[in-house]
Structures are given as structure tokens and as C-alpha cells.
Amino acid sequence: MEKYSFLNIVRHGLRGHRHWQPVWRNPRLKTRYDVVIIGGGGQGLATAYYLAKRHGITNVAVLEKGWLGGGNTGRNTTAIRSNYFYPESTNFFEHSLKLYEGLSHELNYNVMLSQRGVLTLAHNPHQMDMLERWSNSILLQGIDAEMLDVGQVRSFLPLLDTRRSARFPIYGGFIQRRGGVARHDAVAWGYARAADALGVDIVQNCEVTDIEVSGRRVLGVRTRDGLVRADKVAIAVAGNSSVVAQMAGLSLPIVSGALQAMVSEPVKPALDGLVVSPTVHAYISQSDRGEILIGGRADGYPSYGQRGALPALEDTLSAALNLFPSFSRLKLMRQWAGIVDISPDSSPIVGRTPVTGLYLSTGWGTGGFKAIPAGGDTLAHTIAHDRPHPLIEPFGLDRFTTGRFVNEAAAAGVDH
Ligand SMILES: Cc1cc2nc3c(=O)[nH]c(=O)nc-3n(C[C@H](O)[C@H](O)[C@H](O)COP(=O)(O)OP(=O)(O)OC[C@H]3O[C@@H](n4cnc5c(N)ncnc54)[C@H](O)[C@@H]3O)c2cc1C
CATH class of the missing domain: 3.30.9.10 (D-Amino Acid Oxidase, subunit A, domain 2)
Structure with missing residues (x-):
């Protein structure tokens, strides 16, 4: 094994990154997947990873318009905690914190928790x-x-x-x-690397420009590189959620x-x-x-x-x-x-939508970095079974018609 001496570091720097293995592939976009995830932030990547790892669904594409983690995942202040107020939230965020506690081991990638x-x-x-x-x-x-x-x-x-x-x-x-912090890029890269190893296609510079819907059922997405068919599509695009959901005719309370x-x-x-x-x-x-x-x-x-x-x-x-x-x-x-x-109650909106086969991960607002493992785990479960995971049942889009809000404005109050 080569010694990590100062000289070797300089030599590698001057030679360029020769013989370095890419951490994930750069696959060609296929025309059909079982699941397409729009957005290569932490939430989208974690969803793809858990779909492959826990549910054996590997014919999955994550489509990212820019670069992985270039959205909020790579811009946040990395606070992690589970001390929300209502049981619905604490249960969910505690699940996330526990997953964080084992994440470096799970992904074989140091997320520097x-x-x-x-x-x-x-x-x-x-x-x-x-x-x-x-x-x-x-x-x-x-x-x-x-x-x-x-x-x-x-x-x-x-x-x-x-x-x-x-x-x-x-x-x-x-x-x-x-509570504490973790390295944000490492969380995105760790999930990406592990998802890729399980067969997920991660395609960067691939903007979704439209969502194909027929008779309230999703058929696929249109990208700058062509049409991609999929029976299940998840939107995980943070601050772009309203724009992307509108492509499927959905108006979000965001x-x-x-x-x-x-x-x-x-x-x-x-x-x-x-x-x-x-x-x-x-x-x-x-x-x-x-x-x-x-x-x-x-x-x-x-x-x-x-x-x-x-x-x-x-x-x-x-x-x-x-x-x-x-x-x-x-x-x-x-x-x-x-x-x-x-969202109006400062809680996430995750799960199914009125369009069959279309799923949503949004409303993370100022605090969704800490939610990446649980958000991905529970959305993957929801997509795999087409039934909300019990932990995200209270966070469905339907709460804005039933009025069953989970108002965490105070616990999410200072924005992190
Ligand atoms: C300054 C700041 C500080 C924060 N601090 C914290 C904190 O301390 N703790 C915490 O828990 N949370 C924090 N957050 C919130 C947290 O960063 C987000 O909630 C979380 O990263 C959301 O993850 P995501 O994967 O949903 O979104 P993102 O990481 O934003 O990923 C969405 C991706 O979708 C892509 N996309 C958008 N439109 C399209 C399209 N049409 N086609 C394809 N791709 C598309 C974007 O390029 C982006 O990469 C902070 C946020 C900010 C901005």
C-alpha cells in the first residue's frame, strides 16, 4: 500500500487524479424504469437507496438537473436533532437520528456524524x-x-x-x-455510492421538464434527454416542489x-x-x-x-x-x-398524491437534512407498498383538507 506521505500527496496533486475510481457510474438514461425519482438531493438519493436495499427494487433512476447535493443538501448548516414537540414529529425525527447513528456503518462511508x-x-x-x-x-x-x-x-x-x-x-x-452535526456532502455521496452499487442509475445534468399523466395516473417524465416511462415517480426537489408538482397538475401548499x-x-x-x-x-x-x-x-x-x-x-x-x-x-x-x-404547519409533506403512482417528498423547509435517512426510508416503503409508512401517515398531503395539522412552527422556529 502506498504511503500517505507529504511527497505522495504532492505527486498525486501534480499528476492529476489518475487511477482514482469514480464513486458512482455515469449511466446512460434508459427509456423505462420501475421508479423515477426527480431530484438528486439527500431525500431523493436516500429514497433510491432504501428502495434497492430494503425492497429489492433496483430498476430505479434518480434524475438530477444539476449535480448531486447541489441543492439544499449541500447548502445547509447540518444540524441534526429529534427534539420536536408533537409525538408525530419526534417519532419520525428520532427514527432519523437513530438511522444517522448507524449511517457511516450502513453505507460504509464516513458521514462524520x-x-x-x-x-x-x-x-x-x-x-x-x-x-x-x-x-x-x-x-x-x-x-x-x-x-x-x-x-x-x-x-x-x-x-x-x-x-x-x-x-x-x-x-x-x-x-x-x-443532537449534533454531520458532513452534508458525505451524506449525499454516501447514499449515492451505495445506491449506485445496488444498481440504481443516478443521472446528473438531467432536468425533468414535464410529468406525463393520463387519467390521474402517472406514466413517466419528460427530460431534456427524452421521455422516460415509469409506473412510479417521486418528486423530491425541495424549493422547486411547487413548479415540478404543477407539471402533474398538482397545486401544493408550499x-x-x-x-x-x-x-x-x-x-x-x-x-x-x-x-x-x-x-x-x-x-x-x-x-x-x-x-x-x-x-x-x-x-x-x-x-x-x-x-x-x-x-x-x-x-x-x-x-x-x-x-x-x-x-x-x-x-x-x-x-x-x-x-x-x-408548509403551512412547518411539517413535511410526504407520501402519496391524488395522482396514482406519483409520490411527494417536500415541506422539509429549513430542517430536512436531519430527516434524510427517515425521509428516504419511509418514502421508499410507501412507494414499494403504495401505502404510507406508519411514521409518515400524519404527514400526508390530505391533512390540508382534513385539517389535521402537525404544527411544529415553534420547534422548527429558528430555521434549521
Ligand atoms: C441555508 C440552509 C440551512 C439549513 N440548515 C439545516 C440544518 O441545519 N438542519 C436540517 O435538518 N436542515 C437544514 N436545512 C434544510 C435542508 O437542507 C433541506 O430540507 C434538505 O436538504 C432537503 O433535501 P432534499 O433532498 O429534499 O432537497 P435538495 O437537496 O434541495 O435536492 C433537491 C434537488 O432537486 C433538484 N431539482 C430541482 N428541480 C429539478 C428538476 N426539474 N429536475 C431534476 N432535478 C431537479 C435540485 O437541483 C436539487 O439538487 C437548511 C437549508 C438551507 C438552505
């Missing part, structure tokens, strides 16, 4: 009461949660401004220690808009854990490259402009500096945005 804890802050006594209620509700559902007083918060995150005279004084918080994030220049380890403040509207962690990673609220108006607006960026930065005044000395290195798909 780091369970460093997700801490939600309270800035007044009333919020402490609310967090206590929230954490009790989660504990009752068998999920880990722990209240911290301000002293415990200070020792967890010493750089946080915990002075009583701070603009937003901190009274304490609630932590899910099993609002699309930009959600921004940003990173500072890299610094030495300064921040263990991920901290969220629903009051100032910011959440902050440190990446394994040392950058301080900052996210905030969505831009506040519908848009497909994948750039984000300056006022939201300013708001988020001033919120972050309220929490960590010492970060004002850091240089901001990069800022970006993704178009998120927000």
Missing part, C-alpha cells in the same frame, strides 16, 4: 418555563433532553455572553446531547424562499456543540475546518433567487454577535442561500 449536543437558549424566565414544558414532553416520549441553568450553559459554551447585563440575558437552556447561511474565516476550536436562540434568531456551530457556521431565519418573502437578501444577512449576523460579542473580530468568509419549501 458528531453528536456534540444541540443547545436551545432561554432569555427570560417565561422561556425557561416553555423549554421545561418542551423538554418534559420529549422525555415523556423517551427521547433525551436536559435542562441547563446559566452556569451549566456557561461551562458548555464559555464564549457565550452570559452576563446578566447582556442585551439578551441568558437564563439557561435545554440540550439534546445526542411557500418557497431563500434561507441563508455563512461562515467565518477558520479559527482554532472555540465552540463545542451547536447553540440555537429562538429569540435573537440565530444558530451557531463550528465546522471541523474551524469556520464559525452561522444560520438564521428565512428571508421572509417568497423567492426563487438562490442568493438571499442583505437585510436577512445583517439580522442574522447581529443576532450572532449578540450571543458571541467576541466573534465581531472574525472576518466573514462566505455566504450562500438555498430555496426552502415551507
Whole structure:
């Protein structure tokens, strides 16, 4: 085996990537598949993987208009947690967290899960009461949660401004220690590699331009490379959901808009854990490259402009500096945005649609990275059996006619 010396790294760099094996094939698009998945983000790729792995359905294509993970999956701030409020959500997100805990092993690909804890802050006594209620509700559902007083918060995150005279004084918080972060690209690439190995065709630069429907049954999709027939088609295109669903005549209760994030220049380890403040509207962690990673609220108006607006960026930065005044000395290195798909009750919309053979994975909004394993697992089950997986039954499109919402606006409140 070749030694990983500095010299070898330089030699490989100068020679180019010769003899490197592609991680997945670059297959020719066939004219017929059993299942076509539109969108090569984490949700689409995970669905394809579980279809092949758990249900033996391998004649599957994932069609991606750009590159894998180039949508929200590669743009997010990678927070993973299962501390939602209602049992419908906690059950689902806990399933996802458990799958994350075994994912590197399952995919034989290091997704760099780091369970460093997700801490939600309270800035007044009333919020402490609310967090206590929230954490009790989660504990009752068998999920880990722990209240911290301000002293415990200070020792967890010493750089946080915990002075009583701070603009937003901190009274304490609630932590899910099993929460944390994972490497977003690795999640997409790991699922892609494993799905490809099971025979799934992953086709990049292949935009779906229309969905063929006849008599309320799906027949296939039209792409820039021609017509592809399939009895089952799944839409997993995040912020493009309304546009793509419209191709099949479906009007979705989704609002699309930009959600921004940003990173500072890299610094030495300064921040263990991920901290969220629903009051100032910011959440902050440190990446394994040392950058301080900052996210905030969505831009506040519908848009497909994948750039984000300056006022939201300013708001988020001033919120972050309220929490960590010492970060004002850091240089901001990069800022970006993704178009998120927000449903009226801030919960996902996953499962069947009124068009037979057409399935939906949307409404992940600002928090669907943590849902990738469970979203893929449950949608694959739903497609394979044409029956909703029990965990996603509450999240069907039909809840907007029955009125059985799962309102997670508060738990999904700060956008991650
Ligand atoms: C800034 C930001 C921060 C976030 N932070 C977090 C976080 O900390 N934790 C968390 O859990 N979630 C977070 N999210 C949300 C999370 O990233 C998304 O919910 C999740 O990635 C959605 O995955 P997806 O596969 O559905 O969508 P995507 O990853 O967006 O994939 C959809 C794909 O569909 C493709 N597509 C679109 N139209 C077509 C078409 N017509 N034909 C073919 N392909 C098409 C797109 O190119 C795209 O690659 C964040 C999002 C953003 C933008």
C-alpha cells in the first residue's frame, strides 16, 4: 500500500487524479424504469437507496438537473436533532437520528456524524418555563433532553455572553446531547455510492421538464434527454416542489424562499456543540475546518433567487454577535442561500398524491437534512407498498383538507 506521505500527496496533486475510481457510474438514461425519482438531493438519493436495499427494487433512476447535493443538501448548516414537540414529529425525527447513528456503518462511508449536543437558549424566565414544558414532553416520549441553568450553559459554551447585563440575558437552556452535526456532502455521496452499487442509475445534468399523466395516473417524465416511462415517480426537489408538482397538475401548499447561511474565516476550536436562540434568531456551530457556521431565519418573502437578501444577512449576523460579542473580530468568509419549501404547519409533506403512482417528498423547509435517512426510508416503503409508512401517515398531503395539522412552527422556529 502506498504511503500517505507529504511527497505522495504532492505527486498525486501534480499528476492529476489518475487511477482514482469514480464513486458512482455515469449511466446512460434508459427509456423505462420501475421508479423515477426527480431530484438528486439527500431525500431523493436516500429514497433510491432504501428502495434497492430494503425492497429489492433496483430498476430505479434518480434524475438530477444539476449535480448531486447541489441543492439544499449541500447548502445547509447540518444540524441534526429529534427534539420536536408533537409525538408525530419526534417519532419520525428520532427514527432519523437513530438511522444517522448507524449511517457511516450502513453505507460504509464516513458521514462524520458528531453528536456534540444541540443547545436551545432561554432569555427570560417565561422561556425557561416553555423549554421545561418542551423538554418534559420529549422525555415523556423517551427521547433525551436536559435542562441547563446559566452556569451549566456557561461551562458548555464559555464564549457565550452570559452576563446578566447582556442585551439578551441568558437564563439557561435545554440540550439534546445526542443532537449534533454531520458532513452534508458525505451524506449525499454516501447514499449515492451505495445506491449506485445496488444498481440504481443516478443521472446528473438531467432536468425533468414535464410529468406525463393520463387519467390521474402517472406514466413517466419528460427530460431534456427524452421521455422516460415509469409506473412510479417521486418528486423530491425541495424549493422547486411547487413548479415540478404543477407539471402533474398538482397545486401544493408550499411557500418557497431563500434561507441563508455563512461562515467565518477558520479559527482554532472555540465552540463545542451547536447553540440555537429562538429569540435573537440565530444558530451557531463550528465546522471541523474551524469556520464559525452561522444560520438564521428565512428571508421572509417568497423567492426563487438562490442568493438571499442583505437585510436577512445583517439580522442574522447581529443576532450572532449578540450571543458571541467576541466573534465581531472574525472576518466573514462566505455566504450562500438555498430555496426552502415551507408548509403551512412547518411539517413535511410526504407520501402519496391524488395522482396514482406519483409520490411527494417536500415541506422539509429549513430542517430536512436531519430527516434524510427517515425521509428516504419511509418514502421508499410507501412507494414499494403504495401505502404510507406508519411514521409518515400524519404527514400526508390530505391533512390540508382534513385539517389535521402537525404544527411544529415553534420547534422548527429558528430555521434549521
Ligand atoms: C441555508 C440552509 C440551512 C439549513 N440548515 C439545516 C440544518 O441545519 N438542519 C436540517 O435538518 N436542515 C437544514 N436545512 C434544510 C435542508 O437542507 C433541506 O430540507 C434538505 O436538504 C432537503 O433535501 P432534499 O433532498 O429534499 O432537497 P435538495 O437537496 O434541495 O435536492 C433537491 C434537488 O432537486 C433538484 N431539482 C430541482 N428541480 C429539478 C428538476 N426539474 N429536475 C431534476 N432535478 C431537479 C435540485 O437541483 C436539487 O439538487 C437548511 C437549508 C438551507 C438552505
